[in-house]
Amino acid sequence: MLALVIGSLTLFTIGALLVKFATADGDFTLLFKGRAKRERVEGKVVWITGASRGIGEVLAGQFACLGAKLILSARNVAELERVKIETIGKYPGTNIEILPLDLASGEEALKDAVKKAESLFSASGVDYMVHNAAFERPKRKALDETEEGIQATFNTNVLGTITLTKLLAPFMLKRGGGHFIVMSSAAGKCPAPGQAIYSASKHALNGYFHTLRSELYPEGIKVTVVCPGPIETSITSGAGSSASGSSERRVSSERCAELTIVAATHDLKEAWISYQPVLLVMYLVQYMPTIGFWFMDKIGGNRLEAAKRNGDTYSWKLFFGEKKKTA
Structure with a gap:
């Protein structure tokens, strides 16, 4: 009888976990952490790049809601001003400064930006650096990428981001602490057919920042690498999303x-944010790489074809391919 009860409870637990996994929008460690810790953010200075739209804009609002002081950066000054006005309208009393920034502008320009950011709030330097800005090109075959596209992607996603970090970190070290939040991508963990150069840039970020954390953690520097899958940004950015008109299921920018x-506030070193099947692929590649890479090899060509049709590039159907229409 006892064995039957234990067996039933085991099956129930396994079933509940499978249902939870099937409907999850993030990895289990992340989802079990609960809410953000307000006390870790309130009164702190948070610098966000790519803050003029999309996830960066929403992050600004949510950090403001938690009582943070904000530095908003992007190339589009008019959009930054819009985000500032709307954020203060929702959260009166929020301290927000605008700092125009182009990550591809070179080391001297970035050095000037860091000095300015460190001085924008009296007696307070940057506590959280949110690396959100990124350059992404339309999906295409790896061998079709141009030198111009490769350079544009790496100048922003990798070189500019790393240089900004290298220039800011000494200020954090002098104060005895700081936190880098890196908006990477599921493409930085798994193959991403049609996005070879973007994927390569995110893999580079993951390698750099995980290594940086290992080197500087004893000195008070924390790093959280966030790897989102497909995210819906059209509502918040005011621009058309690549998912417009398709059946792709995307996590909202707010979520x-x-x-x-x-x-970040629970000091996670890495977090994954996505619905299925992307989340499953990330788990497979991480823990059963042979199976994970086999799965991606099966869908690679089909994903490129779906991208050409502006179809769903994150569907289970990619594994099986399209049935040929009979005449």
């Missing part, structure tokens, strides 16, 4: 920002 702040 992505919420989970990002949860991950």
Whole structure:
């Protein structure tokens, strides 16, 4: 009888976990952390790049809601001003400064930006650096990428981001602490057919920042690498999303920002944010790489074809391919 009860409870637990996994929008460690810790953010200075739209804009609002002081950066000054006005309208009393920034502008320009950011709030330097800005090109075959596209992607996603970190970190070290939040991508963990250069840039970020954390953690520097899958940004950015008109299921920008702040305030080293099947692929590649890479090899060509049709590039159907229409 006891064995039957234990067996039933075991099956029930396994079933509940499978249902939870099937409907999850993030990895289990992240989802079990609960809410963001307000006390870790309130009164702190948070610098966000790519803050003029999309996830960056939503992150600004959610950090403001938690009582943070904000530095908003992007190339589009008019959009930054809009985000500032709307954020203060929702959260009166929020301290927000605008700092125009182009990550591809070179080391000297970035050095000037860091000095200015460190001085924008009296007696307070940057506590959280949110690396959100990124450059992404339309999906195409790896061998079709141009030198111009490769350079544009790496100049922003990798070189500019790393240089900004290298220039800011000494200020954090002098104060005895700081936190880098890196908006990477599921493409930085798994193969991403049609996005080879973007994927390569995110893999580079993951390698750099995980290594940086290992080197500087004893000196008070924390790093949280966030790897979102497909995210819906059209509502918040005011621009058309690549998912417009398709059946792709995407995590909302609001939920992505919420989970990002949860991950950071709970000191997670890495967090994954996505629905299925992307989340499953990330788990497979991480823990059973042979199976994970086999799965991606099966869908690679089909994903490129779906991208050409502006179809669903995150569907289970990619594994089986399209049935040929009979005449």
